[in-house]
Amino acid sequence: MAKRAILILSLFLIGDIYFYQAIITITQNPLFHIGYWLIDLLLIAGIISIVFIRRAGDSVQRFIAVLITAMLLLFVPKLFSFPILLAEDIVRLFRSFPARSIYVSEATLAIGGVIFLVIVFGLTRGKHFYKVRKETIYFPDLPEAFDGFTITQLSDIHSGSWSDTKGVQKGIDLANDQNSDLLLFTGDLVNNMASEMDPWIVSFTKLKAPYGKYAVLGNHDYGDYIKWESSAAKDANLRRLKEIHAEMGFKLLLNETVTIAKQGQSIALIGVENWGKSGFHQYGDLKKATANIPDDSFKLLMSHDPSHWDEVTIHKQHVHLTLAGHTHGMQFGIELFGFKWSPIQYFYKQWAGLYTKDGKYLYVNRGFGYHGLKGRVGMWPEITVLTLKRTTDNTADIMLETNLPDQMATRKSYIRQD
Structure with a gap:
């Protein structure tokens, strides 16, 4: 289980770093930047606590459910956006790394938003x-x-x-x-x-x-x-x-x-x-x-x-x-x-x-x-x-x-x- 958790965390961090590039391309407001990483740190702390604190009970199960929900809402939209930003980096590589395109970053955020809404549907209407x-x-x-x-x-x-x-x-x-x-x-x-x-x-x-x-x-x-x-x-x-x-x-x-x-x-x-x-x-x-x-x-x-x-x-x-x-x-x-x-x-x-x-x-x-x-x-x-x-x-x-x-x-x- 620990190995799987490490793999999930690694994918999460890679997606996070790339998605963050779109955030800083669109806005330079430090409050957005701090809030972005603060949410991630809280989620990572929750994942680590589940891996290393082995306890049973309804409260722990509820916490796991909340953690899974948060990971889906935050991680999956970033994962779908990752290929777009990676493709942009490949193009930038052959063009001596110019600044990121604000249009590509906006498209990335838009796709992430659509995926986010699909997940919200699944968490509300999808259960039935x-x-x-x-x-x-x-x-x-x-x-x-x-x-x-x-x-x-x-x-x-x-x-x-x-x-x-x-x-x-x-x-x-x-x-x-x-x-x-x-x-x-x-x-x-x-x-x-x-x-x-x-x-x-x-x-x-x-x-x-x-x-x-x-x-x-x-x-x-x-x-x-x-x-x-x-x-x-x-x-x-x-x-x-x-x-x-x-x-x-x-x-x-x-x-x-x-x-x-x-x-x-x-x-x-x-x-x-x-x-x-x-x-x-x-x-x-x-x-x-x-x-x-x-x-x-x-x-x-x-x-x-x-x-x-x-x-x-x-x-x-x-x-x-x-x-x-x-x-x-x-x-x-x-x-x-x-x-x-x-x-x-x-x-x-x-x-x-x-x-x-x-x-x-x-x-x-x-x-x-x-x-x-x-x-x-x-x-x-x-x-x-x-x-x-x-x-x-x-x-x-x-x-x-x-x-x-x-x-x-x-x-x-x-x-x-x-």
Whole structure:
């Protein structure tokens, strides 16, 4: 963590120094100059305190949230402005370094201002700017009765972060409007405590799906990130969280499998507890969950952390489709015209959207709620709708080579030839 903090600080300082050049080109007022660096020093002091002062608690988490928000507002606009000033310096290099152009500096500040406003939108309206993302996935061995079967996936609710009742209801209504056959929730119902969900139980009870609602636990659901007065209190919190799932009408799968039946055929729905790499707890037990499933069953797995797919699932028995969440897309990134980027991709190979390898699929939901950063910028909250389709003899399987960020696999597309 210390190395990452140093890298972030280095980028911050480089962006700061360049952006400051635009400031002093436009104004020579010393109050602006002093204020500019004073704000930076306070932010840097906050970052250093988080790295070297290791304490838990709600107050520390609130401080981290404020710090992240401040970094986005101050750092990101400067980062986007940096290439403009760097390009100007390259031109100045070949012209014996004349004075900076006031027009370039004004353009730099204007671009920084636009980015600043985009971030403000993300921190205010973006937290409930829900997007429905749809994928159709084809399988040669999908039972015929499930051809066209639809699944709505929600993930990472993080109810402890919410304050806008209308905003949350907007997302619930949108999820219901998809009219999917099955509704699956892939973990992180709360930030830390089961009581965070109390104001929202009735609302989530209204989610409907004819073939049922199922859920698994995420890393935050165990209460591992706050200090409890006793182990008994922590255990009681987890028991209460499990009860809340039942009160909302969700069947919580704890390293177990249920059968989803339709017209005399069935698929296996598997749910494991949280399993993650890089210090996250590994409560999930795929072997236990699949112990009694026939090898030729069509298998659908819910596992909160996508690293479980990469580290465990694809190396075990054939699981056709895994649904995960956890990453939130870092709640910050860019998705435009097929281009997708977020800092989270430097920590997770699979972090948002659909992935495939060896005929096995993974879908990573970007999250319904938010945590840490009190909003979303570019990585909008997501409601996923997946349609399962069965391939037939008159289906042409065309492989489209796609250079995914993790360089793992190709994306399949199918064209019907009647």
